[in-house]
Amino acid sequence: MSSVYTSSAGSRGRGLFTARACPSHSLLRLGEPHAASPMPGCASVCCSCGRHLERPVRCACSAAYCSEACRDKAYDTGHALLCVAADDAARSAASLAELLSLGSDAARASREVGGLASGGPWVAAAGVSAVAGHFPEEEEGEEEEGESDEGQGEGESEGEGGEEGEGEGEGEGEGEGEGEEEGEGEGEGEGEGEEAHSPEALEAEARLLLPHCWRLLLGCFEGRLPEGAPSRRVLRLLRSYGEVLARLSRGEGWLGSLVAALERNALPASGAGCADPATGGAGAVLPEGVVLSAAGSMLNHSCVPSCAVVFGDEAAKGGEWTGRAHDLARTAALRAMHGFVCRCEKCEVQRGVARVRKMHPAGSDERLEALRAFGLRALEEGLYEDAVAIHRRLLREAALCSALQRLHRFDEARAAWLGGSEALPEHAELRREAAAARAYHIAPPPHASPPGKRKRPAAEARILAAGGGRTITSSEKSSSSARRARRRSVPTTDMEATYAESRLKVSASRLRVWDAFVVRYDAAAQRSLPTHQDDSHLSLTIALNETGEYDGGGTSFEDLGGEGFVRPEKGCVVAFPGELRHGGRAVTRGVRYIIAVFLWVTEESP
Ligand SMILES: O=C(O)CCC(=O)C(=O)O
Ligand SMILES: [Fe+2]
Missing domain, CATH: 1.25.40 (Serine Threonine Protein Phosphatase 5, Tetratricopeptide repeat)
Known part of the structure; x- marks a missing residue:
């Protein structure tokens, strides 16, 4: 396992580095989180220790634990305060007032928060978390202040990595939505790939994460509430008071600063992933939960994360990590939730x-x-x-x-x-x-080929040349006998327009002309066209003059061997897939004219 250490990350403050470059998906650090809190509905990890659940043991509120011991411990050390199945008779408006007037010792709070950020003496919910992924190596010449991750002392609160640059108002939020200003069509450009970061999505994710900070908070209080902290009874009242939550999450008061710090340091953790209930399990995979860990809180944010914090046993199992740890929030949401302007x-x-x-x-x-x-x-x-x-x-x-x-x-x-x-x-x-x-946008005919049983062209249909009532490849044998009265008043010998259907596997009615032009080959000027592929699904060359007017010439095909070519009579068409390597054979006397036509198969339904 590579050793992970903290060092200066330039303008981002301190950050986590590895001593050497690590292969993708390597496990970088295994550690005990201060606290871990799975997402609701994420039944795969223990609500106390974050370990993978084999056979869940449930609380009355249905929170799942890996063992009875974990369940009991969680209840005694915090869950009782949040458990919806617990007795809430004690809640009252008076208690709310009591709560709001509680200690306002913000300085003390931030000291404690410093402890949190640096792996201070907070009691951890026993569990396993791991930082996994692909850390960058520290860049050469970068200030080397590394200390062992384990041994970080106090004063590391810069590890939050984002307090810089508050004044970066302009540009925020403009990245999104800019397009409209110029009347650009959505679905082009920026619209793509940004969906996951729509303000609504971010808000929803923030809402999803916020309550977990409370669990984390309680995890941290486990066994040793700091002096002056609200009593458990008061904490218990918290969960039913939205307004209090809102105030606290704005960082007001002692507890507020602590909660704000938790929000900044807590990381969404992935693992096997849990399906988004909103999409019935079919859509996005949400993080499995939230963890607060020493190494995790030292990670700098990037919207292009290079690593993920992984829950429980998933880390040891290896496999693919999605690296969504930091990708949950963008720009405005980052600022709102984590209080900094992202400079990734x-x-x-x-x-x-x-x-x-x-x-x-x-x-x-x-x-x-x-x-x-x-x-x-x-x-x-x-x-x-x-x-x-x-x-x-x-x-x-x-x-x-x-x-x-x-x-x-x-x-x-x-x-x-x-x-x-x-x-x-x-x-x-x-x-x-x-x-x-x-x-070239010509409405296609309603039926390019008549209904009924269609004949397939001959076995080698790569080149089908048909026109002027005759064919010049073996396909003629199988399909030229069709003498039909179609929409014309006199019967003609026609070729079935089955090329597109048989070779391109599409209805001929979806063929469109992309481009067409006359090509002139002259023995004394441009004699030939080198072997190439066309930017088309289907290409046609139509011979415009008699073959007697020139020597050489014709369309050559690599697949037909060095000497393989077709040299159709005036009015004949050679049709072939644009990707087939072909060329214009050298004209050695006279002039050869063709029309080159390039067709594509439209996605539009006819
Ligand atoms: O001269 C020919 O028959 C081939 C022309 C051609 O391949 C082209 O114009 O792309
Ligand atoms: Fe071509």
Whole structure:
């Protein structure tokens, strides 16, 4: 196990480091938490010690413990005060007043809180917690103040890691919601991946966590209430008074500062995870509970956490940890819950992007440059979601279509051109591409192939050339005999339009034209096209002139071997998947004209 120690983390105050880089998911430290409190409904860990539950022993309120001993101990040392099944006859308005007037010795409270933050002499709920994950190695040249984690003394309250920078008002909250200012469509860019951090979600999570601080508090009081602290009887009254809770969580009074400190130091802990009851177990996995531990409270916050605090035996089991320990709260919520402005890479990048958008008008070169810089920074920091969001925005303003096209996400690419050219009408490239996108948007025929039994093309259907009543591959054998009267007044020999269905596994009615142009090969100028793949699902080449007008020429296919090519007569079509490697064979005499057509399969239902 790697030794974890505290040292200066630059502007973040002190932080936890490992002596050497650790492989992902390694167990960094096993420890006894001061207190551990599982989430309601998280039945997999003991409400007293945090150990994994084999056969839960329940309290009358249904809190689960790993053993009778744990249950009894928990009841005696705090749970009695919170247990909903306990007698609450003693509660009264008078007691509430008594509670509110209780000791206001804030200085003393903060001393005790310092003790909490640094692993001071607080009695722990017996349990096992572990810090697991992938800590950074301390950067070279960084001030070395390391001391053993175990041996931390007092005065470590900077370990909360966030008291810096209160005045960072601007930019907060702007990262989110900025998009609307410019009338940007949601679902693009920043909207993605941010859902989990919506204010509602954060509030819900905060609400979920808050009551656990009380359990933690009680865990800390176990056996030794500090002098001047409210009596257990009074504490018992607490749980029914929302207003008191609110005041305390604002940090008012002796107990308030203690609660505020607990909130800052308590960490959501993961493990096997517990399903979010709101989604019936199908959706998000919530942290299993909250722990207060010496090492944990020394962890600095990052919205891109590198480690997780893991409950109970889950830590020893290994396996995947989700690293959500610090990812529960963002920006405004971080400030509200933990009292600091987050300066992690993610927040910095997002704040920066928000500022850029404010400072430079949409589409301006400065803006593009600054966004590009932040996009690259996000990429370097490994903030891939942010990098995608930023680049999406950038690309929409500059080259989104090309990038999406390369990814064969044609529907999105097309929408991006159209949306982009509306937002930036002065952008010539956007305008040109949007015009093409509009021009090629031809409503598909209601049925590209007639209903009824459809014939499959011949076995080798990779290349199907059909047109002018004839075919030039073996597919003809299987399908050219179809002589039908369709919508035409005279019967013709037609090819079934089954290529898309058989090869692309989609209905031909979902084919759309992406682009089309005339290609001119000239023995004296551009003679050939090197082997390549097209940015299309399906490509067509249509021969425009007689084969007698040129020597050489034709479409070559790598799969057909060095000499494999088709050289269709005027009016014939060669159809092939865009990903099939092909080229324009060299014309050695004369001129060859073709129309190259690039098709994509739309996701839209026809
Ligand atoms: O010349 C040909 O037949 C191939 C043309 C082609 O592959 C293209 O334009 O992408
Ligand atoms: Fe091509």
